[in-house]
Each structure stands twice: as C-alpha cells, then as structure tokens.
Amino acid sequence: MFxxxxxxxxxxxxxxxxxxxxxxxxxxTPVFMPVGTQATVKTLTxxxxxxxxxxxxxxxxxxxxxRPGADIVAxxxxxxxxxxxxxxxxxxxxxxxxxxxxxxxxxxxxxVWFTSHIDGSRHFLGPEGAVQVQEAxxxxxxxxxxxxxxxxxxxxxVSEAVRRTSAWAERCRAAHxxxxxxxxxxxxxxxxxxxxRRSARALKEVGFPGYAIGGxxxxxxxxxxxxxxxVMDEELPAERPRYLMGVGAPEDLLEAVACGIDMxxxxxxxxxxxxxxxxxxxxxxxxxxxxCREDFRPIDPDCTCYVCRHYTRAYLRHLxxxxxxxxxxxxxxxxxxxxxxxMENIRGAIARGNFPEFRRAFLETYQxxxxxx
Amino acid sequence: MFxxxxxxxxxxxxxxxxxxxxxxxxxxTPVFMPVGTQATVKTLTxxxxxxxxxxxxxxxxxxxxxRPGADIVAxxxxxxxxxxxxxxxxxxxxxxxxxxxxxxxxxxxxxVWFTSHIDGSRHFLGPEGAVQVQEAxxxxxxxxxxxxxxxxxxxxxVSEAVRRTSAWAERCRAAHxxxxxxxxxxxxxxxxxxxxRRSARALKEVGFPGYAIGGxxxxxxxxxxxxxxxVMDEELPAERPRYLMGVGAPEDLLEAVACGIDMxxxxxxxxxxxxxxxxxxxxxxxxxxxxCREDFRPIDPDCTCYVCRHYTRAYLRHLxxxxxxxxxxxxxxxxxxxxxxxMENIRGAIARGNFPEFRRAFLETYQxxxxxx
Numbered sequence: 001m002f003x004x005x006x007x008x009x010x011x012x013x014x015x016x017x018x019x020x021x022x023x024x025x026x027x028x029t030p031v032f033m034p035v036g037t038q039a040t041v042k043t044l045t046x047x048x049x050x051x052x053x054x055x056x057x058x059x060x061x062x063x064x065x066x067r068p069g070a071d072i073v074a075x076x077x078x079x080x081x082x083x084x085x086x087x088x089x090x091x092x093x094x095x096x097x098x099x100x101x102x103x104x105x106x107x108x109x110x111x112v113w114f115t116s117h118i119d120g121s122r123h124f125l126g127p128e129g130a131v132q133v134q135e136a137x138x139x140x141x142x143x144x145x146x147x148x149x150x151x152x153x154x155x156x157x158v159s160e161a162v163r164r165t166s167a168w169a170e171r172c173r174a175a176h177x178x179x180x181x182x183x184x185x186x187x188x189x190x191x192x193x194x195x196x197r198r199s200a201r202a203l204k205e206v207g208f209p210g211y212a213i214g215g216x217x218x219x220x221x222x223x224x225x226x227x228x229x230x231v232m233d234e235e236l237p238a239e240r241p242r243y244l245m246g247v248g249a250p251e252d253l254l255e256a257v258a259c260g261i262d263m264x265x266x267x268x269x270x271x272x273x274x275x276x277x278x279x280x281x282x283x284x285x286x287x288x289x290x291x292c293r294e295d296f297r298p299i300d301p302d303c304t305c306y307v308c309r310h311y312t313r314a315y316l317r318h319l320x321x322x323x324x325x326x327x328x329x330x331x332x333x334x335x336x337x338x339x340x341x342x343m344e345n346i347r348g349a350i351a352r353g354n355f356p357e358f359r360r361a362f363l364e365t366y367q368x369x370x371x372x373x
Numbered sequence: 374m375f376x377x378x379x380x381x382x383x384x385x386x387x388x389x390x391x392x393x394x395x396x397x398x399x400x401x402t403p404v405f406m407p408v409g410t411q412a413t414v415k416t417l418t419x420x421x422x423x424x425x426x427x428x429x430x431x432x433x434x435x436x437x438x439x440r441p442g443a444d445i446v447a448x449x450x451x452x453x454x455x456x457x458x459x460x461x462x463x464x465x466x467x468x469x470x471x472x473x474x475x476x477x478x479x480x481x482x483x484x485v486w487f488t489s490h491i492d493g494s495r496h497f498l499g500p501e502g503a504v505q506v507q508e509a510x511x512x513x514x515x516x517x518x519x520x521x522x523x524x525x526x527x528x529x530x531v532s533e534a535v536r537r538t539s540a541w542a543e544r545c546r547a548a549h550x551x552x553x554x555x556x557x558x559x560x561x562x563x564x565x566x567x568x569x570r571r572s573a574r575a576l577k578e579v580g581f582p583g584y585a586i587g588g589x590x591x592x593x594x595x596x597x598x599x600x601x602x603x604v605m606d607e608e609l610p611a612e613r614p615r616y617l618m619g620v621g622a623p624e625d626l627l628e629a630v631a632c633g634i635d636m637x638x639x640x641x642x643x644x645x646x647x648x649x650x651x652x653x654x655x656x657x658x659x660x661x662x663x664x665c666r667e668d669f670r671p672i673d674p675d676c677t678c679y680v681c682r683h684y685t686r687a688y689l690r691h692l693x694x695x696x697x698x699x700x701x702x703x704x705x706x707x708x709x710x711x712x713x714x715x716m717e718n719i720r721g722a723i724a725r726g727n728f729p730e731f732r733r734a735f736l737e738t739y740q741x742x743x744x745x746x
Contacts, residue, residue: 040692040699046683068666068691076669076687084683293441296449310419310457314449318441319413325698326413 002182002209004241004262010355014233014260017350020241022088022140023180024080027055029241029262030350032248032343033090034269034336038063039073039083042270043329044336046085051306052337053344056088056140058265061133062097066116066123070136078138089139090265092245093130093172093186095146096214109164111145127171135178143212144172146186151219158190166202173206184210184243191224193231200235210241213261217247225252229259236260250279250342250366254359257346264343269335276320278331279338283367285313287331292317305337375555375582377402377614377635383728387606387633390723393614395461395513396553397453400428402614402635403723405621405716406463407642407709411436412446412456415643416702417709419458424679425710426717429461429513431638434506435470439489439496443509451511462512463638465618466503466545466559468519469587482537484518500544508551516585517545519559524592531563539575546579557583557616564597566604573608583614586634590620598625602632609633623652623715623739627732630719637716642708649693651704652711656740658686660704665690678710 001023008017020027034041034049037060041049049057059079064070076082079089098105102114111126125133130145145168147161165188176183185203189195203211213232216225229244236242241262247253248266256264269279278285280300285292287299298308299316307316307330319327342362349358374396381390393400407414407422410433414422422430432452437443449455452462471478475487484499498506503518518541520534538561549556558576562568576584586605589598602617609615614635620626621639629637642652651658653673658665671681672689680689680703692700715735722731 038691038695038697039688040697043698043702045699045702063695067695068687072667072687072691075667076685082685082688082691084688294445294448312449312455314441314445315412315455315457318411318445318455322411322436322440324411324413325416325701326418328698329416329418329702 001180004210004239006239008351008353010258010350011353012356013258015257015346015350015355016260016262017347018241018262020262022056022182024086024088024140025055027088028347030253030257030343030346031055031263032253032339033058033263033265035060035265035267036083036085037267038067039079041332041336042274043325043332046083048333049085049336050087052333053340054087054336056090056263057085058090058092059083059137059139060094060097061091061130061137062094062102062125064091064137065094065125065133066118070133074136074138080138088141090141091134091137091139091143093134093143093145094125095130095143095186096148096245098125099148100150107147109167127168128175131172131175131183135176135181139181141182141184141210142176144169144183144185144208146188146214148188148215148218149190151190153190155192155195158188158192158195162188162195162199162202165199166206169203169208170206173208182209184208184212186212186214186245187232187236188215189228190215191220191228193228196228196231197235200232204237208240210243211236212243212245214245216244217252222252226255226259229256229261233259248339250339251363253339253342254346254362257350257355258359269339270332273331273335274328276327276331278316279335282365287313287317287320287327299334300338303334303338305334307331307334307337374553377583377612379612381724381726383631383723384726385729386631388630388719388723388728389633389635390720391614391635393635395429395555397459397461397513398428400461401720403626403630403716403719404428404636405626405712406431406636406638408433408638408640409456409458410640411440412452414705414709415647416698416705419456421706422458422709423460425706426713427460427709429463429636430458431463431465432456432510432512433467433470434464434503434510435467435475435498437464437510438467438498438506439491443506447509447511453511461514463514464507464510464512464516466507466516466518467498468503468516468559469521469618471498472521473523480520482540500541501548504545504548504556508549508554512554514555514557514583515549517542517556517558517581519561519587521561521588521591522563524563526563528565528568531561531565531568535561535568535572535575538572539579542576542581543579546581555582557581557585559585559587559618560605560609561588562601563588564593564601566601569601569604570608573605577610581613583616584609585616585618587618589617590625595625599628599632602629602634606632621712623712624736626712626715627719627735630723630728631732642712643705646704646708647701649700649704651689652708655738660686660690660693660700672707673711676707676711678707680704680707680710
C-alpha cells in the first residue's frame with residue numbers, strides 16, 4: 001500500500017528524485033504540498049489543484065479537531081471524501097499550533113492543555129489523542145505529536161523539547177493502529193546541531209517509515225536553517241522520505257532539495273496571494289504597485305497557467321484594489337502553479353543529472369523581493 | 374449585428390421566448406444576468422459562468438468609472454477583454470448608484486454631482502457623460518442615464534424624476550455613437566400608474582431598440598410591483614426586448630415573465646451566497662443552521678451542478694462557519710446555476726405552451742424562506 005522508491009540521485013548534491021506510493025496514488029518527489037488548513041486550500045477547488053498538478057495537500061489537525069470536529073469528518077467518510085480531494089493527504093499533529101498559536105497553554109508529560117482560538121474553550125491534546133484524531137481524519141500520512149520551541153530559545157529549553165518529543169514519538173507509534181496510514185516522526189532541536197542529532201537518533205531508534213524536520217523557518221537566519229539541513233542529511237536514513245515542514249520560499253526549496261529533502265509544505269503561496277503578491281520567474285510581483293496600472297502583460301510572461309493565459313496585471317491590480325475575491329483565487333492559483341512547476345522542473349533536473357546547474361540558473365534570475373510574507 | 378426575435382408566445386399570459394442577437398453571441402430570452410459590479414461576478418471566473426450557462430452579465434458603470442476608470446478598460450480593449458468574458462455584456466448607466474448610493478449629491482438639469490464611495494472625491498455624471506463612459510467600456514447593451522427615486526416617494530418628486538429621465542433619454546440617444554452597442558431607455562414612475570405610462574410613452578417617442586423598467590424592487594410591496602408590471606405590459610412595444618432591472622427572486626421572475634419581461638439582473642444569488650444561503654427547489658437553505666451539521670446530502674438533491682455533485686451540506690456549513698472563501702465560491706456557483714436553470718426551464722415551458730402550469734407547479738413547492746437578502 002505504501003512505498004518510497006528513490007529513482008534518481010544527483011551525483012554532486014544529496015538531491016534525489018523518487019516516488020512515494022500512498023493509498024491515494026503515487027506522489028513524485030521532491031514534492032511541494034499546498035496547505036489546506038481547514039479542509040480547503042484557501043480559495044481553490046480540488047479540480048483546480050488537479051489542473052495545477054498538486055499531488056498532495058496538508059491539512060491541520062488542530063483546526064479540524066476544533067471545527068468541525070474529527071467525528072464529523074469521520075462520519076463523512078474521512079477527509080478525502082469530506083473535502084472531495086482524491087489525491088494524497090497529510091495531516092500535521094497539531095503540536096505546532098498548540099505550542100505556537102493557542103493561548104494559555106499548560107504543558108504536562110502527557111500533552112498540552114490549550115485554549116481554542118474559536119471560542120476560548122479548554123482542550124487537551126497529547127500523543128495518543130493526536131494520533132486518534134488523525135486516524136479519524138484519515139489522511140494518508142500523519143505526524144507524531146511534537147513540541148516545537150519558538151525562536152530564539154535557550155539550549156536548555158530546546159533540549160527539554162527534544163526529550164519530550166522523543167518520548168511522545170514512542171507513545172504515538174504505540175497508539176497508531178491504521179495500516180492505511182504512514183506515521184512520520186518529527187525531528188526537533190532548533191538551531192543546535194547536537195540536539196538535532198540526538199533527536200534524529202532517538203526517532204530512528206523508535207523507527208518510522210519517514211522523518212520530518214520541524215522547528216525550522218521559524219525566524220532563524222537562513223544560514224542556520226541551511227546548516228541544520230546539512231546535519232540532518234547526515235543523520236536521517238538515506239532511504240526513507242524526508243519532509244521539511246513549513247518551508248516554501250523558492251530559494252529554500254532549492255537548498256533543501258540539495259540536502260536530500262523530499263517533501264515540503266508552506267502557506268506562503270496562498271498567503272502571498274491574499275496580500276496581492278504573485279511569484280514570477282524574476283521574483284515577487286506586488287500587484288498594488290502603480291506600475292501595474294496600465295500593464296497589460298500577464299503576471300509572468302514565461303508562465304503557462306490559466307491566469308497568465310487569460311488575465312493582465314492591470315486587471316488583477318484592479319481586482320486586488322477593489323477587494324474582489326477573484327483576485328485571491330487567481331493569485332492563489334498562479335502561486336501554487338508556480339511552486340508546483342518549480343518542483344516539477346527540479347525533479348526533471350535531478351533525473352537529467354544537472355540539478356546543480358538548474359539551481360544556479362534559477363537563483364541567478366530569481367530576486368527575492370521580500371514582500372509581506 | 375443586433376436583432377430581437379420572438380419565437381414563442383404563451384397563449385394565456387404575456388410570456389414570450391425569443392433570441393436577442395448581440396455582437397457577442399445570441400442570448401435566449403427570458404434571460405437572467407448575474408451582476409459583475411466591478412468587472413467580475415463576485416467569486417466566479419468567466420469559465421465557470423460558461424459552465425453554468427450564463428449568457429449575459431451586467432457590469433456597473435458607476436463602479437468602473439471610479440475604479441479602474443473607463444480609460445484603462447478601453448485601453449485593455451474594452452470590458453470583454455479586460456475581464457475575459459466573451460459573451461454578452463450590459464452596463465447600467467450609473468444613475469441608480471449616484472442617486473441611491475453616492476453621498477452628498479447635487480442634481481442639476483445636466484446631471485448629478487456626487488461623492489465617490491472610494492476616496493470621497495467629487496465627480497459629475499450626466500446623460501452625455503454616462504453614454505461616453507459606457508462607450509469606452511464597450512458593453513453590447515448600454516443604458517440611458519436615469520433618475521431612480523427612492524421608495525416611498527411623493528407623486529410630485531416621482532413626476533419630476535420622470536420628466537428629467539425623459540429629457541435625459543433624448544440627450545443620451547443624441548450622444549450615442551457606437552453602432553455595435555444597443556442603447557436602451559429606462560422607464561421610471563415609481564408605483565404610480567399614470568407616471569409609468571407617461572414615462573413609457575415619452576421613451577417610445579424618442580425610440581429605443583429596447584426598454585428597461587427601473588425603480589422597482591426598491592422596497593415597495595410585491596403587489597405594487599406586479600401591478601406596475603401589468604401596466605408596463607400594456608404600454609411597452611410588444612416586439613422590443615423588455616428588461617426588468619434589479620429583480621431576481623424566483624417568484625418575481627415568474628410573475629414578470631408572465632408580464633412579458635425578457636431580461637433580468639440581480640445581485641441576489643451572489644449576495645445570498647456571501648450570507649451562506651443557497652437556493653433549493655423547496656426554498657432557501659441557510660447553511661449555518663445546526664441541522665446541516667451532519668447532513669451529508671447535497672444542497673439540493675434535484676440539482677445537477679458541480680457543487681451538488683461533489684459537496685455535502687455538512688462540508689459547506691463547515692466552510693461557511695470557518696469563513697473560508699471556497700464557501701462563497703461554491704454557493705455563488707450553485708445559486709447562479711439555480712437561477713440560470715430556472716430561466717432555462719421557463720423558456721422550455723413557454724416553447725411547449727405550458728408556462729402557466731410550470732409556474733404554478735414551481736410556486737407550489739418553492740417556499741421563500743426570507744433569509745438575509
């Protein structure tokens with residue numbers, strides 16, 4: 001039912017191209033997963049995701065646990081049926097949200113008490129509960145409940161988070177019963193190399209079919225993230241899928257692929273769209289800018305997406321300024337398309353053996369004009 | 374380039390089925406036009422409108438004049454190109470908006486000074502200007518600049534509005550130069566039969582290829598609207614298209630079709646969608662209601678639209694409660710589909726000669742549970 005086959009290896013970096021087989025189809029890796037926090041990739045339909053070529057979507061356990069509740073989703077036949085998405089689904093464990101988003105939390109050895117952002121009610125989530133909720137949601141890949149420390153954070157606090165994450169990983173594995181789901185462990189350890197190694201080794205000892213790297217892209221300098229990725233490349237089993245959580249900036253995707261990462265998720269493409277910003281081959285385009293007012297070119301002349309084939313910057317700028325929902329739809333579509341094509345091109349370059357050249361050429365023309373991301 | 378052919382006449386009512394030929398294709402009548410105020414039918418793409426079977430869309434001159442400006446739209450190649458909609462387009466004249474929406478207005482014989490709702494800037498719109506802006510926008514059918522009085526309104530004030538509307542109609546006709554556009558006159562007169570007759574006769578004297586009925590569905594009792602429609606049926610030329618502005622409730626569409634109306638527009642289907650309400654064959658469905666929580670049926674089991682084929686009430690309720698844009702998209706799609714199918718069925722019934730039976734059967738099961746319309 002599940003498999004991970006590496007088909008191509010870059011001879012000069014750790015990049016690899018493979019196929020992740022799930023009960024809902026084969027996923028070519030490296031893969032970017034757009035985020036469908038509340039059982040919808042914001043503004044887009046599943047049919048549009050298919051048209052874009054999206055192979056897998058991430059949904060958030062924390063949000064769906066609170067609303068509509070995993071029981072409703074289970075009665076609907078699981079998340080695939082509920083949201084009408086028939087390809088791969090992955091749920092996070094809720095750990096990141098209860099540690100970073102939910103207010104008034106209280107941490108115990110068994111999990112976390114937290115306050116719902118919706119109605120202020122008190123809830124508890126721990127390793128067994130997070131697995132139970134994720135089994136009810138029914139994604140193809142589910143995640144261990146972990147403690148994701150903030151950045152910056154003292155080595156002592158991160159060490160404690162690693163200890164707890166390792167203990168919870170063992171409990172998650174014991175609690176997991178569904179054979180049509182893969183449960184991944186999550187490495188923590190912040191920017192501390194030794195803690196990262198310790199965390200990875202503890203998870204390997206428990207043994208998982210895949211390993212995620214959490215707690216990066218949380219505010220640390222990019223060079224620290226890249227340094228940790230190189231450490232992870234040494235520590236994580238080479239034959240298992242590796243998933244870098246919450247990373248989606250094009251330059252980071254390229255760097256992480258070079259360190260052997262196979263899977264990514266990030267809210268960036270849909271969030272940038274909601275801020276009226278579009279990816280182009282040359283960097284980000286802010287459509288509110290006055291120079292788009294009478295610019296009748298597409299967002300990106302090199303792009304072949306539905307939006308770039310039918311709409312001008314002038315029209316999109318008008319929609320953004322008028323607050324029209326169609327702007328969010330069209331920009332979300334384009335941005336997810338852009339990252340999906342980037343990953344496709346990365347896979348092609350790995351297969352052809354020229355990933356380092358592809359990466360260099362891409363970064364030469366792509367200028368990351370930091371927007372409101 | 375333009376024609377209006379009546380092909381079927383109901384033997385027992387004034388209902389008729391016809392074809393309105395425009396430079397952007399043939400429109401089967403009676404027809405419902407969804408509203409694309411700011412050059413987009415809120416939340417929907419043109420491709421979705423084609424899939425639904427929408428034949429013609431109304432856009433608002435007032436809004437597009439203020440933003441992005443008719444000059445930009447003209448430089449984009451006109452409204453069809455700008456918004457990428459290749460079927461029929463109709464623009465209103467802006468009269469309704471400057472009289473009812475725009476604050477601090479000052480009325481003169483030449484037009485209206487008003488304050489922009491966007492930035493408070495002062496603008497002037499009169500008969501010549503409204504035609505000029507609409508020629509720049511380039512819709513297939515454009516409207517005379519009219520004065521739409523509020524409801525209730527004294528007979529004297531409505532009489533004055535009729536006088537001004539008639540004078541402006543003549544000036545609009547004189548100002549209109551594009552031969553690839555049809556200019557329609559607009560009858561005013563509130564709920565006063567004699568004023569309605571006077572207004573219709575004045576417009577007929579000027580002579581237009583089509584006639585609109587404005588100033589109804591602005592708060593008056595339904596019976597007053599229906600009474601005026603019967604008067605209009607007597608006054609308006611039988612062979613010219615008749616357009617009832619701003620009407621879209623199913624029961625009103627049926628009544629107006631019986632009075633020989635051929636065209637309708639209304640924001641209701643998209644506005645109801647934004648309030649989380651969907652049309653069904655039995656009446657309106659409010660998705661926030663708790664009884665949708667575990668209702669895994671489609672919105673309307675009789676509906677064949679994309680939404681009803683793929684989504685449950687439970688999922689749509691979740692999206693509405695979570696504030697997800699996909700909810701607005703899916704409900705807008707369904708509601709426009711519902712009215713488009715209703716008009717299609719009305720046309721079929723007229724062609725078969727059993728429109729009165731169709732109307733009775735529809736109203737027997739359709740219960741208008743007034744929502745937040």
